[in-house]
Amino acid sequence: MKTNKIITDNILKTFIRYVSFNIISMMGLSLYVLVDTYFIANGIGKDGLIALNLVIPIYSGVLSALGLLIATGVGTLYSIYLGSGKKEEGQRLFTQVFIVGIIIGVLLSIFGVGFSKDIVKLLGATGRLISLSSSYLKTLFAFSIAFILNSIMLSMVRNDGNPKLAMLAMISGNVGNIILDYIFIVPFKMGMFGAALATGISPVISLGILSIHILQKQNNFKLIKTKLNLDQIRKVLIVGVPAFISEFSVGIVILMFNLVIIKIVGDIGVAAYGIMANISLVFTAMFTGIGQGIQPIISVSYGAKKEANIKKVLFSGGTLALVLGIAFYLVCIIYPDPIIGAFNSENNVVLYDIAKKGMRLYFTAFVLMGMNVVVISFFSSIAKSKPAFIISMIRGFIVIIPAIFILPTFMGINGVWVIVPLVELFAFIVGSCMIVSFFKKAKTLQMK
Numbered sequence: 001m002k003t004n005k006i007i008t009d010n011i012l013k014t015f016i017r018y019v020s021f022n023i024i025s026m027m028g029l030s031l032y033v034l035v036d037t038y039f040i041a042n043g044i045g046k047d048g049l050i051a052l053n054l055v056i057p058i059y060s061g062v063l064s065a066l067g068l069l070i071a072t073g074v075g076t077l078y079s080i081y082l083g084s085g086k087k088e089e090g091q092r093l094f095t096q097v098f099i100v101g102i103i104i105g106v107l108l109s110i111f112g113v114g115f116s117k118d119i120v121k122l123l124g125a126t127g128r129l130i131s132l133s134s135s136y137l138k139t140l141f142a143f144s145i146a147f148i149l150n151s152i153m154l155s156m157v158r159n160d161g162n163p164k165l166a167m168l169a170m171i172s173g174n175v176g177n178i179i180l181d182y183i184f185i186v187p188f189k190m191g192m193f194g195a196a197l198a199t200g201i202s203p204v205i206s207l208g209i210l211s212i213h214i215l216q217k218q219n220n221f222k223l224i225k226t227k228l229n230l231d232q233i234r235k236v237l238i239v240g241v242p243a244f245i246s247e248f249s250v251g252i253v254i255l256m257f258n259l260v261i262i263k264i265v266g267d268i269g270v271a272a273y274g275i276m277a278n279i280s281l282v283f284t285a286m287f288t289g290i291g292q293g294i295q296p297i298i299s300v301s302y303g304a305k306k307e308a309n310i311k312k313v314l315f316s317g318g319t320l321a322l323v324l325g326i327a328f329y330l331v332c333i334i335y336p337d338p339i340i341g342a343f344n345s346e347n348n349v350v351l352y353d354i355a356k357k358g359m360r361l362y363f364t365a366f367v368l369m370g371m372n373v374v375v376i377s378f379f380s381s382i383a384k385s386k387p388a389f390i391i392s393m394i395r396g397f398i399v400i401i402p403a404i405f406i407l408p409t410f411m412g413i414n415g416v417w418v419i420v421p422l423v424e425l426f427a428f429i430v431g432s433c434m435i436v437s438f439f440k441k442a443k444t445l446q447m448k
Contacts, residue, residue, distance in 0.1 A: 061251025067151030073240030083303020105145030112141020249396025321370025
């Protein structure tokens with residue numbers, strides 16, 4: 001069984017293998033995000049960029065967040081079962097989650113396709129933006145089943161000892177997305193619908209690649225006859241809640257920032273923030289790659305009661321996240337002109353000025369953000385949902401909501417840019433205290 005190599009192989013080599021594959025996967029996702037934004041900004045213009053930024057909260061807060069909720073929960077519990085030698089229990093869990101994923105996907109498609117215009121109006125779209133953003137949103141929701149199942153299968157294949165195939169699947173889907181973006185937007189001139197269609201086809205391509213794991217009989221998991229166990233589904237959702245909150249909060253934060261920025265500097269501020277938000281999503285995806293990479297190792301080690309392995313992986317993940325975070329920030333403050341220029345085809349001076357000043361403040365969050373992601377992933381990986389939930393709530397809602405009502409009042413647009421760095425600092429302090437407390441109290445590693 002492939003997954004047992006996590007226990008028997010050199011732990012640092014295993015760390016490098018899993019984390020590198022997942023970082024490369026997320027780099028592919030990052031490239032797609034940037035290219036998608038680039039094609040929309042240059043092929044459709046400022047209105048397209050604003051429409052995209054209005055829709056991102058729904059994509060992050062619903063499709064992506066629900067996919068992560070289910071995928072993180074089932075992947076973590078499946079690995080713990082394998083580490084404990086309970087293979088059939090893991091298969092039963094996968095079967096139930098797969099069925100639930102299909103049901104959720106169908107419901108989301110019905111909801112998103114039927115109410116897309118109403119949704120974008122609530123998000124603040126007016127005039128031409130209603131047509132642009134609703135077209136994008138409707139098309140995305142039509143592929144809800146593919147998005148949900150792809151998240152589940154990526155997690156299962158990764159946790160089943162095949163992170164390389166999971167990486168290839170993600171990269172294939174994202175490269176396909178980029179190629180289709182160009183075809184649909186540039187020569188075919190399909191606008192926002194074309195951009196969304198390319199994004200929707202991406203998980204379908206990924207699922208095709210992931211099926212190789214099953215067709216070549218490399219899998220320890222499969223669909224088996226079983227009854228729906230609501231208690232098992234509840235456990236999956238509880239374990240996945242921190243990941244859901246982290247992703248869901250991205251959408252909420254973008255939505256709230258959009259509304260505040262519009263009041264302070266108008267639509268051009270939303271376009272500037274759109275550039276920053278998409279760049280931020282790119283680097284956040286890299287941190288997520290570290291979190292996803294350490295999860296199978298920690299989960300299996302936890303099931304097998306290998307405490308030394310867990311500590312080594314946690315330390316290595318945190319160190320890597322810190323180094324990358326500092327590097328990301330330095331790149332953004334040293335080279336702001338080419339970064340902003342890539343998304344400012346109209347050479348709007350006001351947009352450039354807002355984005356450049358904002359980047360220097362907003363992106364200081366990168367220094368601590370990665371380590372916070374690693375800490376959340378650690379607690380989720382050992383099915384300790386409470387501390388992961390608390391840290392996720394701090395990063396997602398507890399500090400941000402009051403701050404966004406207070407700081408801009410006194411600091412203007414700069415008050416918006418400093419919110420996320422302050423949130424990450426507070427989350428880091430709390431998370432560090434929880435990690436120290438956990439290892440002081442933990443004398444045996446067992447599920448509770």
